[in-house]
Amino acid sequence: MKLQQLKYLLAIADNGLNITAAAERMYTSQPGVSKQLKLLEEELGMQLFTRKGKSLGGITAAGHQVIERARIIMREADNIRSLASDYYQEEEGSLSIATTHTQARYVLPDIVAEFRKRFPKVGLNLHQGTSEQIADMVAANDIDFAIATGSGDLFSDLILVPSYRWDRSIVVPKGHELTTIENKLTLQDLARFPLVTYVFSFGGQSSLKRAFEDEGLEPDVVFTARDADVIKTYVRMGLGVGIVASMAADCADRKDLQVIDAEGLFPRSTTWIGYRKNTVLRRYMVDFIQLFASHIGPQQLEDIRRATSQEDIDKLFDASKLPVRGGCNEGVTQAA
Amino acid sequence: MKLQQLKYLLAIADNGLNITAAAERMYTSQPGVSKQLKLLEEELGMQLFTRKGKSLGGITAAGHQVIERARIIMREADNIRSLASDYYQEEEGSLSIATTHTQARYVLPDIVAEFRKRFPKVGLNLHQGTSEQIADMVAANDIDFAIATGSGDLFSDLILVPSYRWDRSIVVPKGHELTTIENKLTLQDLARFPLVTYVFSFGGQSSLKRAFEDEGLEPDVVFTARDADVIKTYVRMGLGVGIVASMAADCADRKDLQVIDAEGLFPRSTTWIGYRKNTVLRRYMVDFIQLFASHIGPQQLEDIRRATSQEDIDKLFDASKLPVRGGCNEGVTQAA
DNA sequence: CGCGTTTACGTCGTTCGTAACGATA
């Protein structure tokens, strides 16, 4: 059994049981991969794949088990390489991050800029997608960090580090009726208007909807979008009142939009950064986490490393002590 | 990085940093091992060992981390091989068991006999030792199963499967004063005599001593031994009253000793069988567990596999439902 | 006949063991 054989095995399994595709992905010849698979099966004395004629038809029951173990082996081999690169003080490498629009557009730019300054030689890959797409990317093993908000149900094999909390902001065209309300803005006020807001990922927070329902209100959501820019566009068109993450209400918008801080109207959301369990974090990865989750220090990461379950980790972080991230601080109308 | 290099690395680490010894253990030449270590260090770009002149002086901090990962890799590689052998319906292999005297002498013989009948081609290695010695053998990785009684503190990296419970028996020379007591035997009765019993492993059950103390009694232990045979020998000599595991009071002893069942006098002890976490159990290993712990079926093992902590496992087994193992059933005087 | 896999074979790099050398206590 060779590491290379296990690598090929995984490549085949991850490329639709197509040996040719696997070979291309490994930058090697197809017969080589084919032969190594055969040698591995020979050595183990078992079929790892079922054959349809000459092609591979499926994975045998035992094959699944072997693949599972092989993944662990390759992961630990990667970990050893990470340890080595880090030890050698190398600050080269790559960092692939999958995240949602809000983070990519409004939160990460500053962080990425700082990160690039510190680690100019680290190649950064940002991938934007919905929670489901992020989960797929995580499953495909192409991702170092996933950043998202809300439930971690889709990400059971990641360590989720709660990073910051945020509130929502109401955006309306300048001079909108809502801006004339003198008292604290209420959900009742909001419910009188057509609303434009996010389409939430499956399984994600209907926390917004629930907030209305808890007060016996039926919000009139006339449009949902995946990102705040689209929402703001429609708000500008007068389609309705926008509800966006506060981070998305940036100063540039204040020219033609009025932003009302909705802190307290809706429950706060928590955004986390997640990485695969049992992986060694390169030094620059640790730095990135600290940039993103400013309350995390070496001690916290050590505590996380020791934790045995996600619940343990959540317990480590008193939600009320997480940093709260807002948007632009100029010209915000306070709801409270 | 090759599996072989990692294997050599571990061999060096496990042989006192002596490359020559490691090479012998691996049945290969010393220069080969030396070279592979060098190649590995070269590839990783780091020193895994500190050098004292030409000899290896110690393991670097990073080296420890790499070794830890390498162990995982080798363990999973072994697991893959186990899966394969099992899949191929091979019933060859070897099974190394470390256990205490009581188990080896009184409990395992029947089980081993049955096991050998079922799996004549599996090589059996039994190693007897104290709890500490067993823990050492476990740490040295030479052992498939550890069998012992009481606290699992020494065995934190094993899965401990509670297997059966047992009571103690009192052994005295025939016609001893204790045998003339008509009522149920009490601790008070026992405390009147000099006692001969086990020397308990460090951290192990002083449950016997505690039983006396709980009644405000100070037992007069005149002799402690590591095994029941020695105890019985001294009982025969009239040195005192023996307290042994009921399994150790076998029929052959009844010729010249009187055995009094002490069920209820002392708390029941639980004996477990343990195997290393994250290891695949060969089919014959599963069978052995089932022979030893008769209440364990495939479903139980599946439940155990799924459990994430030892507490989870302990919860799976209602102690009151574990089988109770006694000794010889002929001519036992009931204490109750 | 196209797609994908296996077989065949020549080349090249790697591993291994023996033997000789070097360093350390």
Place this chain on the structure above:
DNA sequence: TATCGTTACGAACGACGTAAACGCG
């Protein structure tokens, strides 16, 4: 000088790539 590790070198092995054959739709 005994012990242990490294260097040197030739033989054997194994991996890889090209080319060709095979099987299946």
